[in-house]
Amino acid sequence: MKNDIILSGVGGQGILSIAATIGLAAVANNLFLKQSEVHGMSQRGGDVQSHLRLSDKPVASDLIPHGKADLIISVEPMESLRYLPWLSDKGWLVTNSNPFINIPDYPSLDEILKEIKKIKNHIIIDADGIAKEAGSARSGNIVILGAASPYIDMPFESLEDAIKKLFGKKGDHVVETNLKALRAGKEFSVT
Amino acid sequence: MKRVLLLGDEAIAQAALDAGLSGMYAYPGTPSTEIMEFVQSSKDASDRNVHREWSSNEKTAMESALGMSYAGKRAMVAMKHVGLNVAADGFINSAITGVNGGLIIISADDPSMHSSQNEQDSRFYGKFASVPCFEPSNQQEAYDMVFEAFEVSEKYKLPVLFRITTRLAHSRASINLRETIPQKKLSLPVDPLQFVLLPAIARIKYKSLLSAYESLRYESRISKYNNFKDGRRRDLGIIACGIAYNYFLENVGESVNDFPVLKISAYPFPKELIKDLTGRCNEILILEEGAPVLEEAIRGILDDGIKIYGRLDGTVPRDGELNPAIVAKAIGLPLSYGQDVPSLVKMRPPSFCNGCGHADMFKSLNESIKPYGTGHVFSDIGCYTLAALPPYNAINSCVDMGASVTMAIGASDAGLFPSVAVIGDSTFTHSGMTGLLDAVVKNSSVTIIISDNSTTGMTGGQKSHATGRIEQICEGIGVNREHLRIIVPLRKNHAENVRIMKEEFEYKGVSVVIASRECIQTATKRKRSEN
Structure with missing residues (x-):
């Protein structure tokens, strides 16, 4: 088993929570794991990405080689396209449909979505809208994780357990809304 | 065996704690910051009463760690690669004095300059100082090597340089932990002159450092890491x-x-x-x-x-x-590749956060400096360096910590008027204060704007030694009270701030404008933790 996942978005959008959730689940499943993060300067409203590698064998490189990613999970649509050199031809791209516009020359959303739809395996999800319905506008990132979960080779329950562990300190309400968000995302993908 | 998921930086910190660390010293700098942050938030460190306060800069951190080692205890100092330049004096000479308690110097290099001004390779410093240097290949090795590094340090009575790079520092992996070793007891060096580098003593000690190098080569040959x-x-x-x-x-x-x-x-x-x-x-x-x-x-x-x-x-x-x-x-192996990035994808450079005080300060600065034309503003290292980018285009230099103040002095000496420095609060106490003293002593015609967000912002909001002290420091250094101005960089104060800056630009002497407003990120974090 091998899952090479690229997480992408804009600094502050919560890709590290997605990474932490998958990471906890991977440890619980006794998988080998490497997860490379971006800290420092690029956090300030710049593009950020994380390379997350899960395997039943030891993982050598902290970085995913080009053309080998099985999955891109993106919290922002334009950012999902930035990592296409890494996506394998059988890989999936799962992205939020809601743009984060903090640059003056942000392209037209229609054009971006057109490009995403050219990718053979793609899922575009209104994560912000679904998160709001789930009762927490801030759980958009977890909705996207839910939407990507069918393409991660771990039992869905282990992601749920990881959410419970990760958000446990913040109280039952936060855990519940995030679980709702995760399930709603999965629902969107599988139906 | 206990297994935990840790960043490379965190693995090093945990290893040091498990290896009986008594003191951790550091100044924040990407990609090394998380080492000290981990020690500070560690329950183990708090239970074992490990010293874990930030230092003013890498030099003070290095020397304090050497002092901990002098007293017989295990110490670690962590910095980014350019921080080792700041700490170099103490570092190089610590190889000649040698150590008492084990001493590890972590230098986190940043090849490709993700968050740095250069990509110098710290291994050069290992050779330069003639000390052992370790370079782990992965996070588990980083954890394990800390134990050996302390042993080698104590065996040869030498500081050990520990070189990591960004990808190792900021990548998480699952780590097997070892049994904890107790801290060492206070014990002074056997030779009371070991740390006294008078020329006559230094000559003898340098010879013994040189002769130790062959033994270090032997260690390298038998090292399980080679x-x-x-x-x-x-x-x-x-x-x-x-x-x-x-x-x-x-x-x-x-x-x-x-x-x-x-x-x-x-x-x-x-x-x-x-x-x-x-x-x-x-x-x-x-x-x-x-x-x-x-x-x-x-x-x-x-x-x-x-x-x-x-x-x-x-x-x-x-x-x-x-x-x-x-x-x-x-x-010579085949390359794989996905697809090219579509041309519509635009660059998304980092930018000031919404509600950032630096941004309002630069708006006022840009307006007040406008009549003099461009090229008058020296700046420094921190979030505010982003003002070099559009739409601000407000600064003309960013070289090394504290250089804004001293470059402004030199340019003023050359006749540039006005000559303005913009420096952050943490950078000011790191390396700006001595430059300010130069300016005061020479009565240079410079305006120094200290953009005080009361934190070390760029690296994620660590405690700033400057917080609550800048005014006193400037007065103490000798800045004339009438030209020590305090402003609050808010949009509503813009006109007033422009007026104050203009007045100080025109003053032919040292003036300091402290623009104080808490970093929006740390303010949000603080409010969240207060609730």
Whole structure:
């Protein structure tokens, strides 16, 4: 088993929570794991990405080689396209449909979505809208994780357990809304 | 055995705690910051009463760690690579004094300059100081090596340099933890003159440092972190240093036994192991994350020995960090590639946060400096360096910590008027204060704007030594009270702030404008924790 996942978005959008959730689940499943993060300067409203590698064998490189990613999970649509050199031809791209516009020359959303739809395996999800319905506008990132979960080779329950562990300190309400968000995302993908 | 998921930085911090650390010293700097942050938030550190406060800069951190070592206890100091330049005086001389308690200096290099001004390779400093240098290839090795580094440090009574790079520092992996070693007791050096580098003593100590180098070479030869593994091929042998070894393994996969490979993670260079490899192969490829330190040594000036591929002949790019693709190409393996990035994808450079006080300060600065034209503003290292980018285009320099103040002095000496420095609060107490003293003593015609967000912002909001003290410091250094102005960079104060800045630009002497407003990120965090 091998899952090479690229997480992408804009600094502050919560890709590290997605990474932490998958990471906890991977440890619980006794998988080998490497997860490379971006800290420092690029956090300030710049593009950020994380390379997350899960395997039943030891993982050598902290970085995913080009053309080998099985999955891109993106919290922002334009950012999902930035990592296409890494996506394998059988890989999936799962992205939020809601743009984060903090640059003056942000392209037209229609054009971006057109490009995403050219990718053979793609899922575009209104994560912000679904998160709001789930009762927490801030759980958009977890909705996207839910939407990507069918393409991660771990039992869905282990992601749920990881959410419970990760958000446990913040109280039952936060855990519940995030679980709702995760399930709603999965629902969107599988139906 | 206990297993935990840790960043490379965190693995080093946990290892130090498990190896009986008594004092952790650091100044924040990407990619090293998380080492101290982990120690500060660690329950183990708090239970064991490990010293864990930030220092004003890397030099004070280095020297405090040396003091902890003098007192017989294990100490660690962590910094980014350019921080080692700041700490270099103490670092180089600590090799001559030697240590008492084990001392590890972590230098986190940033090849490709993700968050830095250069990509210097700290291994040069290891050779420069004639001390052992470790370069882990992965997070588990980083954890384990800390134990050995303390042992080597105490065995040879030398500080040990521990070089990591961004990808190792900021990548998480699952780590097997060892049993905890108790802290050492206070015990002073046997020789009361060990740390007294008077020339007569230093000469003797330097000779013994030089003679120890051969023993260090022997340590490198037998180190479990340097391994030579023969392979089937004779046409090409590989030397992979530190994290480069991972990219090698990633690429060769199942055919790992094809290549004779020497992994190097402990320095000085293991000469005999290198000869083992070069004696078996017609050609060799050297993979190093950072500068061609080993490659230059093996080639020498004449470069008339075995055929060598590496960074110096263009097989590997001369600059920038390695990645799986670069290494695949260098070994001659096929490259994989997804699809090109569609042309509509735009750059998204980092920018000021919404509600950032620096942004309002720069708006006022830009308006007040406008009549004088461009080229008057020296700046420094921190979030505010982003003002070099549009729409601000507000600053003309960013060189090293504190250089805004001193460059403004030099340019003013040359006749530039007005000559303005913009420096953050934490950078000011790191290296700006001595420059300000120069300005006061010479009565330079400079305006120094201290953009005070009451935190070390760029690295994620660590405590700033300047908080609540800047005014007193400036007064103490001798800035005239009438030209020590305090402003609050808010949009509603814009006109007033422009007026104050203009007044101070016109003053022919030292003036300091403190623009104080808490960082929006730390303010949000603080409010959240208060609720």
